[in-house]
Amino acid sequence: MKLYRTGDGNFIVHEGSSYRVPEHSWDALIAHDDLVGHLSCVATGLNRVADFAGAQILAPIGSQEVWAAGVTYYRSRAARMAESKDAGGGDFYDRVYSAERPELFFKATASRVASPGEAVRIRSDAKWSVPEPELTLVINPRGKIIGYTIGNDMSSRDIEGENPLYLPQAKVYDRSSALGPCVLISADPPPASTAIHLEIERAGKLEFSGTTTLAQLKRKPATLVDYLFRDNVFRSGAYLMTGTGIVPPDSFTLAAGDQVRITIDSIGRLENTVVQGAR
Ligand code: DO4
Ligand code: MG
16 A cells, blocks of 8 residues: 655555545644544545546655665675775775674654655755665654665765765755655565665666665664664654665766656656756
8 A cells, every 4th residue: 555645735645546545634644543544434425536647746745854774785784884984984994894783873853854856956056966865764653664665965075075974964954855755654664675766867868776675774664663663762753764775887877857767566656857056
């Protein structure tokens, strides 16, 4: 079952049919005691609609905070070690990759998140920027994973590489992330064979494409959530990006006008244009 947030209210797509969700509050849905049961009741003839193609698809988020895990794929470890070598940061990334405690960092408030089709931003003071395509966990206030969406953890690699202490500036700024297009409501994580694809198009040409699978994700989603919720309270629930396993070559940097497409089997496709610095 897929849950969409749109400019015309919330909808689910279930077994090929679309239904309007009478509940308007996204936060109330995320906090629901029995979301699957509730949405199954919604999926009746009474709420059926032909489609919701005319409605603008919005980022599937209410007032939740977005957090992110780092260095959860070997590819990310290698890229981070290389970019921070001169700053003496390489060792940190190697150590966190194999440590019991994962790297978790605050990524965005909902107001900093771009919806599908909107622009994501590269910082005006960054020279080396990449998108990071990440399976994103949707977690209710009680720390239970209720679904999965696609996240783009936009990152300024030159700023993060100059000094690991600059990580918040490399990661947290207006439109530094995108989420969508829907939440796959499921108690079980997608299978390890699930593919994540990244495509970056520039002036109509494919500039970069890469693929990974969830089999490469070193940490279990439940373990990441366990660390996130330790001694922490998320009254509206939280979103947790699980890290990137796709890093374009070091010669690549995003540019204004690029199109970023992230596809995750069974969830869908998140597509955004890129702007730099513009408000
Ligand atoms: O440690 C820096 C950030 C890592 C990250 O965002 C990732 O691995 O996806
Ligand atoms: Mg990331």
